[in-house]
Structure formats: structure tokens, C-alpha cells
Amino acid sequence: xxxxxxxxxxxxxxxxxxxxxxxxxxxxxxxxxxxxxxxxxxxxxxxxxxxxxxxxxxxxxxxxxxxxxxxxxxxxxxxxxxxxxxxxxxxxxxxxxxxxxxxxxxxxxxxxxxxxxxxxxxxxxxxxxxxxxxxxxxxxxxxxxxxxxxxxxxxxxxxxxxxxxxxxxxxxxxxxxxxxxxxxxxxxxxxxxxxxxxxxxxxxxxxxxxxxxxxxxxxxxxxxxxxxxxxxxxxxxxxxxxxxxxxxxxxxxxxxxxxxxxxxxxxxxxxxxxxxxxxxxxxxxxxxxxxxxxxxxxxxxxxxxxxxxxxxxxxxxxxxxxxxxxxxxxxxxxxxxxxxxxxxxxxxxxxxxxxxxxxxxxxxxxxxxxxxxxxxxxxxxxxxxxxxxxxxxxxxxxxxxxxxxxxxxxxxxxxxxxxxxxxxxxxxxxxxxxxxxxxxxxxxxxxxxxxxxxxxxxxxxxxxxxxxxxxxxxxxxxxxxxxxxxxxxxxxxxxxxxxxxxxxxxxxxxxxxxxxxxxxxxxxxxxxxxxxxxxxxxxxxxxxxxxxxxxxxxxxxxxxxxxxxxxxxxxxxxxxxxxxxxxxxxxxxxxxxxxxxxxxxxxxxxxxxxxxxxxxxxxxxxxxxxxxxxxxxxxxxxxxxxxxxxxxxxxxxxxxxxxxxxxxxxxxxxxxxxxxxxxxxxxxxxxxxxxxxxxxxxxxxxxxxxxxxxxxxxxxxxxxxxxxxxxxxxxxxxxxxxxxxxxxxxxxxxxxxxxxxxxxxxxxxxxxxxxxxxxxxxxxxxxxxxxxxxxxxxxxxxxxxxxxxxxxxxxxxxxxxxxxxxxxxxxxxxxxxxxxxxxxxxxxxxxxxxxxxxxxxxxxxxxxxxxxxxxxxxxxxxxxxxxxxxxxxxxxxxxxxxxxxxxxxxxxxxxxxxxxxxxxx
Ligand code: C2E
Ligand code: MG
Ligand code: MG
Numbered sequence: 001x002x003x004x005x006x007x008x009x010x011x012x013x014x015x016x017x018x019x020x021x022x023x024x025x026x027x028x029x030x031x032x033x034x035x036x037x038x039x040x041x042x043x044x045x046x047x048x049x050x051x052x053x054x055x056x057x058x059x060x061x062x063x064x065x066x067x068x069x070x071x072x073x074x075x076x077x078x079x080x081x082x083x084x085x086x087x088x089x090x091x092x093x094x095x096x097x098x099x100x101x102x103x104x105x106x107x108x109x110x111x112x113x114x115x116x117x118x119x120x121x122x123x124x125x126x127x128x129x130x131x132x133x134x135x136x137x138x139x140x141x142x143x144x145x146x147x148x149x150x151x152x153x154x155x156x157x158x159x160x161x162x163x164x165x166x167x168x169x170x171x172x173x174x175x176x177x178x179x180x181x182x183x184x185x186x187x188x189x190x191x192x193x194x195x196x197x198x199x200x201x202x203x204x205x206x207x208x209x210x211x212x213x214x215x216x217x218x219x220x221x222x223x224x225x226x227x228x229x230x231x232x233x234x235x236x237x238x239x240x241x242x243x244x245x246x247x248x249x250x251x252x253x254x255x256x257x258x259x260x261x262x263x264x265x266x267x268x269x270x271x272x273x274x275x276x277x278x279x280x281x282x283x284x285x286x287x288x289x290x291x292x293x294x295x296x297x298x299x300x301x302x303x304x305x306x307x308x309x310x311x312x313x314x315x316x317x318x319x320x321x322x323x324x325x326x327x328x329x330x331x332x333x334x335x336x337x338x339x340x341x342x343x344x345x346x347x348x349x350x351x352x353x354x355x356x357x358x359x360x361x362x363x364x365x366x367x368x369x370x371x372x373x374x375x376x377x378x379x380x381x382x383x384x385x386x387x388x389x390x391x392x393x394x395x396x397x398x399x400x401x402x403x404x405x406x407x408x409x410x411x412x413x414x415x416x417x418x419x420x421x422x423x424x425x426x427x428x429x430x431x432x433x434x435x436x437x438x439x440x441x442x443x444x445x446x447x448x449x450x451x452x453x454x455x456x457x458x459x460x461x462x463x464x465x466x467x468x469x470x471x472x473x474x475x476x477x478x479x480x481x482x483x484x485x486x487x488x489x490x491x492x493x494x495x496x497x498x499x500x501x502x503x504x505x506x507x508x509x510x511x512x513x514x515x516x517x518x519x520x521x522x523x524x525x526x527x528x529x530x531x532x533x534x535x536x537x538x539x540x541x542x543x544x545x546x547x548x549x550x551x552x553x554x555x556x557x558x559x560x561x562x563x564x565x566x567x568x569x570x571x572x573x574x575x576x577x578x579x580x581x582x583x584x585x586x587x588x589x590x591x592x593x594x595x596x597x598x599x600x601x602x603x604x605x606x607x608x609x610x611x612x613x614x615x616x617x618x619x620x621x622x623x624x625x626x627x628x629x630x631x632x633x634x635x636x637x638x639x640x641x642x643x644x645x646x647x648x649x650x651x652x653x654x655x656x657x658x659x660x661x662x663x664x665x666x667x668x669x670x671x672x673x674x675x676x677x678x679x680x681x682x683x684x685x686x687x688x689x690x691x692x693x694x695x696x697x698x699x700x701x702x703x704x705x706x707x708x709x710x711x712x713x714x715x716x717x718x719x720x721x722x723x724x725x726x727x728x729x730x731x732x733x734x735x736x737x738x739x740x741x742x743x744x745x746x747x748x749x750x751x752x753x754x755x756x757x758x759x760x761x762x763x764x765x766x767x768x769x770x771x772x773x774x775x776x777x778x779x780x781x782x783x784x785x786x787x788x789x790x791x792x793x794x795x796x797x798x799x800x801x802x803x804x805x806x807x808x809x810x811x812x813x814x815x816x817x818x819x820x821x822x823x824x825x826x827x828x829x830x831x832x833x834x835x836x837x838x839x840x841x842x843x844x845x846x847x848x849x850x851x852x853x854x855x856x857x858x859x860x861x862x863x864x865x866x867x868x869x870x871x872x873x874x875x876x877x878x879x880x881x882x883x884x885x886x887x888x889x890x891x892x893x894x895x896x897x898x899x900x901x902x903x904x905x906x907x908x909x910x911x912x913x914x915x916x917x918x919x920x921x
Contacts, residue, residue, distance in 0.1 A: 010265075012268075012269075012272070013265045013268075016261065017261045017262065017265055020260070021254065021261060023257075024254060025250075028250050029250075032250060035246075036242075036243070039242065052211060054184070054185075055188070055209065055226045056211055058178050058184060058188060062175070062224070062226075063218065065175050065177075066153070066155065066170070066215070066219065067218060068101055069155050069175065070140065070141070070218070070219070072102055072168070073157045074157050074166075076102075076105065076166065076168070077157045077159065077166040100171070101170060101171055101174045102169065102170060102171055103168075103169045103172070103174075104118040104120075104168065105121070105166070105167065105169075106118045106119065106167045106168075107122075107166055107167065108126075110164055112125065112129065113164075115163070115164055118169075121154065121167055121168075125142055125156070128154060129142060140155055140157060141153070141156070141215060141221040142154040142156065143192065145192070145196035145197060150176050150199040151196070151198035153169070153172075153175055154167055154169055155167070155170055172199070175199075176199045187208075188226055188227060188228045189227045189228050190213075190227075191224070192223075192224055193222045193225065198224065209227070210227040211225070212226075271291075271293040271294070271299035274291040277291065278290070282313075285317070287311070289310070291303045291307075312458060315350075315458060315462075316458065318346075319350075319465065322343070322466070325342060326339055327469065330469070330472055330476055336360060336473055336474060337369070339469075340358040340360050340386075341383050343358050343371075344358045345373040345383075347447065347463065347466065348372075348373050348374075351447060351449065351459075352376070353375075353449055353450070353451055354429070354447050354449035355420045355422065355448045355449070356446070356448075357372040357420050357445075357446050358372070358444075358445050359371075359443060359445075360442065360443040360470065360474055361441070361443060363474070363477040365478070367389070368388070368389040368394040368397075369387065369389070372419075387419060387421070393418045394418075396413065396414065397441075398434070416446060419446060420446070426450075427449060427450055428450055429447075429451065430446070430447070430448050430449075432444055432446045432447070433447075435467045435474070438475075442470075442475065442478070443467075443470045443471065445463065445466070487500075488503060492544055492545060492563070493547075495561045495569070496561065496562035497562065497563065497564065498562070500562060501562035501564055501570055501572070504560045505572060505623070508572060508613070516574065517574070517575065517576055517612065517614060517615075518574040518612070519572075519575070519610050519611065520572055520624065520627040521572075521587070521608060522568065522570050522608065522627035522630070522631045523569040523570070523571070523584075523587055523607070523608045523631070524569075524631050525543075525547065525567035525568075525569075526604055526607055526635070526639035526640065527604050527605065528540065528543065528567035528604055531604060535598055535602070539597050539602075542597055543595055543602065543604065544563065546595050546597075547595075548563065548569070550590045550593075553590070555583060558573065558574050559572065559573045559574075560573075577610070577612040577644065581610065581642075581644070584642035585642060587606055587642075588605070588606050588608060588642055591604060591606035592605055592640055605640035606642075607631055607632075607641060608630075608634055608641070608642035608643075609629065609632065609633065609643060609645065610627060610630055610642065610643070610644045610645065611623050611624075611626035611629075611630060616644075626650075627645065629645055629649045629650065630643050630649060633649050656712050656715070659713075660718065662698060663709055663712070663722075667718070667721050671697065672695070672696050672725055672726075673695045673697070673729075674694060674695065674726060674729050674730055674733065675695050676690045676691065676692055676693070676733070676744065676747075676896060677691045677693060677889060677895065677896040678690045678744065678745075678894050678906075678910065679748070679867055679887045679888065679889040680887060680888055681887050682877070682880070682881045682885060682886060682887060683886070686745075687743070687744060688887050689887070690744040690745060690748065690902070691748040691889065691896075692726060692730035692747055692748065692750075693896045694706055694710070694725075694726050695896075696709060713752075714752050719754050719755055720758055723749075723752060723755040726749055726750070727749050727768050728771075730747045731771070731779065733899050734747045734772065734774060735773060735774065736899070737903065740903065742907065743906070746779065748780035748781075748782050749779065749781055749782065751781045753784065753787040756787060756795065756798055757791075757795075765779070766805070775806065776805040776806035777807070779807050779808070780810055780831065781802065782810045782812040783809060783811060784811070784813055785811060785813070785814065799828045803830070808830045809829045810829060810830065811831065811832050811833060812833045812869075813833065813835040813869075814832045814833055815837070815838055815855060816837065824862065830864060830865060831864060831865045831867055832855060832858075832864050833868075833869050834852055834855055834856075834868045836870025836890075837870075838852050838855075839868050839871055840870060840872075843875055852868075852885075856883045856884045857884075866886050867885070867889060868880045868889070870890050870891075871889065871892045871893070872890050872891045874892065877892055893910070
């Protein structure tokens with residue numbers, strides 16, 4: 001029934017059915033119509049012949065009847081000649097024969113005058129004689145057509161005696177006996193040549209075949225034409241019979257063809273239906289669907305071809321799905337272990353009897369790992385953990401080419417056993433597929449089978465596709481690893497850079513448990529800048545690399561080393577603070593050892609600060625800040641030291657911040673003032689110059705010493721403003737004194753290194769001098785030795801225009817800095833101020849005497865003036881005078897004084913030793 005329904009629905013079925021029907025019908029119709037045509041032609045021909053023959057026969061019989069009538073008339077006329085028997089006179093006295101053929105008799109003369117017999121006949125004869133136009137007396141047959149009935153046919157016989165004509169109307173029943181209904185010529189029609197009907201049967205057909213009855217010879221009359229034949233009815237009947245047979249045959253044939261078509265279509269559609277259903281299931285990705293189509297014909301072949309195709313497509317689609325998953329994993333940067341296991345899983349699916357492993361190199365190249373899945377494991381089953389291959393074992397893996405290599409293998413090589421621990425002792429088939437990236441082996445896919453491997457083309461293609469993805473995955477992971485490394489590693493030393501250190505620190509903080517304390521050891525190289533400046537940056541880089549190397553050696557494997565920038569190194573050391581302290585001490589020692597750079601032994605040191613987690617801080621920023629703070633404190637305490645962070649450092653920091661804030665206010669609100677301390681010439685015992693010293697009286701805290709706020713101002717960038725204030729105030733005061741006639745000598749102003757390095761300092765000095773109407777020689781600038789460290793020539797260049805103009809330059813606190821005596825002669829200074837520390841010990845320590853003596857001697861040799869600071873006693877002064885010192889400055893003569901007080905002292909005469917300062921600092 002289903003097929004029937006399908007037949008109705010199926011366009012193919014309908015098409016086949018109608019095609020078969022048409023195939024049967026068309027030749028049937030063609031052959032039938034041809035046969036019918038031929039047959040009809042034959043029948044027509046035969047009928048024609050029969051008609052002709054029949055017409056001829058009927059015509060001849062008609063002729064015979066005319067002849068008989070003629071003969072009967074003649075005989076009657078002959079009889080009439082016999083004596084005693086004058087039919088002329090009694091034309092109605094016809095004999096038997098005449099009576100049989102003739103209906104009426106008459107006699108007439110040549111003119112048509114009736115002589116005897118039926119006068120109507122004579123009249124008709126007369127009319128007939130003229131009617132057809134024939135000359136009288138030459139015919140012996142006439143007729144007169146009568147509508148609706150047979151024509152009146154008259155035969156004539158000329159009287160032997162010349163009396164005229166014997167006339168007889170031929171009896172129509174006699175003459176047309178054949179034409180009577182049911183007669184042989186019932187369907188015929190006889191006409192004269194003018195077309196007038198003489199006798200037409202009931203069934204006479206127009207257009208039927210005709211035959212001319214030749215009457216001229218026998219009767220001297222024009223021909224009659226016989227037409228139509230009632231036998232035609234029989235002929236048609238034959239045709240109908242034939243047609244009926246043919247139609248029945250055709251119908252039978254069509255029925256047969258239709259039934260055969262149905263059977264054929266039915267047999268075709270059933271497997272077709274199954275194949276369509278199969279195709280639909282394939283479309284729904286049911287690649288395991290099968291159609292129950294019997295084998296043995298094309299449908300069976302098609303079904304098995306579709307099954308094979310579905311097998312292949314299904315496998316390929318699964319393969320493509322896995323490949324797409326792997327592609328996604330690559331794009332998403334998923335764990336390479338996942339990708340490798342997915343690949344191994346897919347290969348295991350394809351080769352259920354084999355054992356498969358993907359041996360992949362770690363992105364950092366450190367190790368090889370074999371990833372695999374158990375045969376028959378589901379997607380939710382936990383795969384066995386990756387096996388790390390021993391480096392020596394991994395190095396024996398085959399590296400050749402990119403192709404899929406297979407060979408029959410009896411023994412199992414060690415690398416294979418390492419990758420597949422469950423592999424049998426002997427395998428029959430071993431395939432390995434190297435995955436390479438830019439000439440580097442990054443993975444090896446291995447397939448070991450106890451049965452030998454039969455790899456078809458599809459399998460090989462999929463294996464190579466997976467191999468390429470494995471290569472891309474590992475290449476991407478390696479590349480990502482390198483990028484990350486580049487992002488977190490310092491290119492110069494290979495240690496972590498600042499972001500790498502942040503990450504490492506965050507990891508340690510994130511993983512911090514009770515036992516996971518760690519310390520941040522922050523190390524800054526001492527005197528690195530000097531090395532960089534004196535030996536160049538390349539040597540500086542070399543030094544940094546060497547320091548990193550020493551750090552690696554000293555720090556141990558637990559430590560994470562970083563160079564966040566410049567000459568700063570950081571060690572993140574897991575463990576208690578004690579371990580960090582021990583490491584810091586070790587690092588100080590290690591870095592203190594000289595470095596061989598450019599053939600020189602270079603000495604640098606390390607200042608180290610330590611902040612521990614959780615003791616000092618538990619977040620990265622704070623830990624770094626505190627370690628830094630400790631490091632700066634260590635540096636400030638002197639080089640080559642280390643120290644832990646403590647709260648006092650923060651207190652100092654807070655104080656610094658307070659100082660900066662308050663100093664800003666003081667600068668704005670005039671909280672600063674200058675005191676002046678005179679310098680006395682030991683030769684003339686007069687005030688030779690006066691040093692301006694800044695004083696800050698805080699509204700709440702009172703007097704704040706310069707040692708407390710000058711370094712902070714320097715650090716905070718406020719020293720330029722302070723310096724400008726001091727320079728301007730000192731020169732303004734000098735101007736006042738000059739104007740008041742008080743001679744304080746040159747006014748000396750302290751200049752910080754930062755101030756001097758600022759662009760436009762010389763201009764600033766010249767402009768201040770000009771503002772207050774003073775000469776350059778009225779001013780002395782006190783600078784410190786630290787200024788020359790690093791950029792000696794630049795400092796010289798900055799001082800040159802000032803000195804050239806006549807400004808005096810003094811080197812303050814001489815002896816405490818780093819100036820080597822060898823460069824002393826090159827220093828662009830006019831005055832050396834021996835630091836107070838030497839003066840205090842004069843006469844008490846021989847070394848102090850020696851230093852003071854040599855400074856004075858050197859200054860003499862270099863033609864520089866020598867000033868001693870901090871002279872408090874007469875002994876000191878005498879000692880200095882004995883050494884040849886030019887000037888002294890100190891409490892012995894005067895403390896730093898406000899301008900008015902100094903002016904008063906000077907007015908009072910300055911020779912006396914110093915009295916106690918009015919407002920001691
Ligand atoms: P400095 O330039 O060496 O100034 C001399 C310091 O020694 C002054 O301290 C002064 O009061 C002190 N002094 C002088 N004679 C004696 C003495 O006999 N005994 C003792 N114990 N001390 C004596 P002050 O004013 O506290 O200045 C300290 C330092 O602050 C200065 O040392 C200088 O380096 C700096 N400073 C002071 N004023 C300024 C300034 O205006 N600008 C800059 N840049 N630094 C300044
Ligand atoms: Mg000074
Ligand atoms: Mg000084």
C-alpha cells in the first residue's frame with residue numbers, strides 16, 4: 001500500500017508509468033493507423049473493383065432489359081405484321097412477352113401523331129423527342145425524367161412499312177427490377193448525361209463510383225451513368241469489425257503495458273524509497289544508518305556504495321570535528337596537554353587495536369611528555385597522566401622527515417616503552433610521525449600495534465592533518481612561551497624584569513601559606529654610575545651581567561632573581577627572614593669582590609634592603625616600597641651594608657614629606673632667612689669674607705637646621721628655589737652693607753650640586769649681581785666635591801664663565817669627599833675649605849694634622865687659598881696659622897649671625913675673639 005501511495009506521490013513513478021504507456025501507445029497508434037490506412041486502401045480498392053464490376057453487371061443487365069424491351073417491341077411489331085393481326089391498329093393487344101417488358105404500347109407517325117395505343121405515351125414520346133434535342137426518327141430509345149419516381153423510358157421501333165413508329169413504355173418494374181428495394185442495385189442511381197435521375201435507389205450515395213452505360217450503339221441514344229452501390233454498407237461493416245478488433249487489441253496491449261509498468265515501478269520504488277530514507281538519515285548525520293535493499297541489482301549496488309560513502313564521510317567528519325576542536329584549542333591558547341590528549345584520543349578511535357601516544361616537547365624545551373588515552377575510554381574518562389621522558393631516552397627518538405614511517409618491529413625501543421608503558425614486549429607494526437616546526441622536532445606521534453598496521457589513504461591523511469595541528473599547537477605554545485619570556489625577562493641579564501618580578505611576587509603572595517613566607521631582598525649597586533661614566537655603558541652592561549651571574553651563584557635554586565631596572569636587583573627568597581639576612585650578607589660579600597672589566601679590577605659594592613612577608617607587608621607594592629626604603633637607608637648608612645625594613649624608616653619618610661610640605665610654605669610665606677658667619681684673614685686679622693647660611697624658623701617647631709632640610713630640599717627639587725632665595729638675599733644684604741659702609745668682604749653662598757647643574761645658573765648669578773649692583777668678585781660660591789663625581793668636565797664648563805667673570809669658587813668640606821689628589825690641580829676652584837672634622841682633631845690626632853698640612857701644602861702649590869672651617873679654639877687657630885692657612889671660620893670669631901648683629905660686631909671692631917652667639921643654632 002505504501003508503494004501505491006508512493007506511486008501516486010512519486011513524480012518518477014508517474015513519469016515512468018506515463019512514459020511506458022506512451023512508449024506502448026505511440027507505436028500502437030502509429031502501426032495501427034498505418035495498417036488501417038493500408039487496409040482501408042486495399043478495401044477501398046477492392047470495393048472499387050467490386051463496385052465497378054457490380055455497376056457494370058447491373059448496367060449490362062439494364063442494357064439487356066432495354067434490349068429485351070426493344071426486342072419485345074420489335075417482336076410485337078413483327079407480330080403486328082402477320083396477317084389478320086394488325087397491332088398497329090391495336091397497339092394495346094400486346095402479347096405475353098411484350099406485356100412482360102412493356103407497360104404501354106402506342107404507334108405514331110413520324111411527326112408524332114398518335115396512330116394507336118396509348119396516346120399519353122405518344123405525347124410523352126413527343127416530348128422526349130424534343131426534350132433531348134435528338135433528331136426525330138433516329139432513335140429508338142427515349143426517356144423522360146420524373147421527379148420522385150422512375151423515369152419514363154420509351155423504346156421505339158420503326159414500322160417496316162414505313163408507317164411510323166411502334167412505341168412502348170418499358171415497364172419500370174421490369175426495367176428497374178434490380179433497383180427495387182432489396183434488389184441488387186437498390187443503392188444505385190441511374191442518370192442521363194445531363195444529370196437527370198432516371199432511377200435512384202433509396203440508399204444511393206452521392207459521390208459513389210460510376211459507370212457509363214453505352215447506349216449509342218444499341219439505341220442511338222446518349223449514355224446513361226450508373227452510380228452508387230449498396231454493397232458499400234457491407235464494406236463498412238467489415239471495417240467496423242476490423243476497427244473493433246484493433247481497438248480491443250490496443251486496449252489489451254495498453255492494459256498489459258500499464259500493469260507491467262505498475263509492477264516495474266513498484267519494484268523500482270521500494271528500494272528507491274529505502275534509499276531516499278537512507279539519504280535523509282545521512283543528511284541528519286546518522287552516518288551509521290543502513291538501508292535494507294537487497295543486493296543483486298543497481299539499487300543494491302547504490303545502497304552498498306552509499307553505505308561505504310557514509311562510512312568514509314562519517315569518519316572524515318569525525319576527523320574534521322576533532323581537527324576543528326584542536327584548531328579552537330590552538331586559537332584559545334588552551335593547555336597543550338588537552339590538545340595532545342585529544343589528538344591521541346582521535347588516533348586511538350581510529351586504531352582501536354593499537355596503542356597511541358603523542359610525545360610533545362614542552363614549550364620551554366625542557367622536557368618531553370607522552371600524552372595518551374586508554375583504548376575504549378569515553379570522553380568523560382580521566383586520561384592517564386602524561387609521562388615525562390628521560391632526556392637521554394628522548395634523545396633516541398627517530399627524527400627523520402615529516403612522513404608517516406611504519407615498519408614491522410619486533411623489539412620495542414626504550415623511548416617507545418617510556419611513552420607507552422603498557423606496550424607488549426613485541427609489536428608487529430610500529431608507526432611514528434614526526435611533527436616539526438622550522439627544522440625542529442616538536443612532537444612524535446607513535447602508533448604501536450601487536451597485529452601490524454594497514455593504513456589506508458584516509459587514515460594517513462588524517463594522521464598527517466593531526467600531526468600538522470600538533471606542530472602548530474606546539475609552535476604556538478613555544479612562541480607564546482618565548483613571548484612571555486621576553487615580556488618577563490630582562491634581555492641583558494636573563495633575570496626577571498620588573499613585570500616578571502611582579503608576577504613572581506604575586507604568585508608567591510597568592511600561594512602564601514603559613515610555611516610559605518618569603519622575603520624581598522632589594523639590592524642596589526654602589527658606585528655603578530661611576531663605572532658607567534668612567535668605563536662606558538658597554539662596560540656597565542658587562543658589570544650588570546657579571547653581578548647577575550654572581551647572584552645566581554649565591555642565591556640558590558629556591559630564589560627568584562630579577563633586575564627591575566638600572567643597577568637594582570631583587571631576590572625573592574622563600575623562607576624565613578633569617579634566610580634573607582644570610583643571603584643579603586652573602587650578596588654584600590660577593591658583590592664586594594672586584595670585577596674584572598676591560599682589564600681593570602673594578603670595585604663596586606651593594607646596598608641591600610630587605611622586607612619580609614608577612615612580617616613587613618603582605619602586598620606586593622608595600623613589600624617593594626619597604627624593601628626599597630630599607631635599601632636606601634642601607635645606602636645612606638654607608639656602602640656595602642644591608643638592613644631590614646623597620647618602622648623608623650617610614651617615620652623618616654613621613655618626616656621628609658612633612659619637611660617638603662612645610663618648606664614649600666616657608667618659601668611662599670617668607671619663613672626663610674639668612675645668617676652670616678664671617679671668615680677672618682689670619683694675616684690681616686680682618687674679616688675677609690662672610691658665608692651666608694640659611695635659617696628656617698618654623699612657626700610651630702621653631703628653628704630647623706639646614707642639615708635637616710637641605711638634603712630633603714635637594715631630593716624634593718626645592719633646592720633651586722631655596723638657592724635662588726639665598727643668592728638674592730645675600731647679594732641684597734651685601735648691597736645694604738656696602739651702602740651702609742660696612743665691609744664684610746666677599747659674601748659666600750652655598751650652592752647645591754643640583755642648583756649648579758640646572759640650566760641658566762650662571763645667568764641667574766650674573767643677573768642677581770647686576771640687580772644689586774655688585775661685581776662678580778664680590779661673590780664666592782661654595783660647592784662640594786660630590787658635584788664633580790660623574791660629570792667633571794660638565795661642571796668645569798658650567799663654572800668656567802663664572803670664574804672667568806671673576807666670581808670666586810670655593811670647595812667646601814674639602815677632605816670628606818672623593819676627590820683624588822691627582823685631579824685636584826684640575827679642579828676649577830680658587831679656595832679650599834678644610835672640613836671641620838679635620839680642624840676639630842688638630843693637635844689631637846697626628847693624622848688630622850698630616851691631612852691639614854698636606855691640604856695646605858697642596859693649596860699653596862696650586863696657588864689656591866685655604867680656609868679652615870669650624871675653628872673654635874685659639875689653639876686650633878694657631879695650629880692652622882702655623883700650617884700656613886689663609887683664613888679661619890668658626891665660633892672662635894663668630895657664630896652665624898643675623899645681618900644686624902654682624903653689622904654691629906663689625907662696627908664695634910672685629911679683632912676680639914668671638915663672644916657667644918646671640919641666637920645659637
Ligand atoms: P657649611 O657650608 O660647611 O657651613 C658651615 C657650617 O658649620 C654651618 O652650619 C655653621 O653654623 C657651622 N659652623 C661654623 N663654625 C662652627 C664651629 O666653630 N663649630 C661648629 N660646631 N659648627 C660651626 P649650618 O649653618 O648649620 O649649615 C650646615 C650646612 O648646611 C652647611 O655647611 C651647608 O653645607 C648647608 N647650608 C647652610 N646654608 C645653606 C644654604 O644657604 N645653601 C646650601 N646649599 N646649603 C646650606
Ligand atoms: Mg659652606
Ligand atoms: Mg663646610
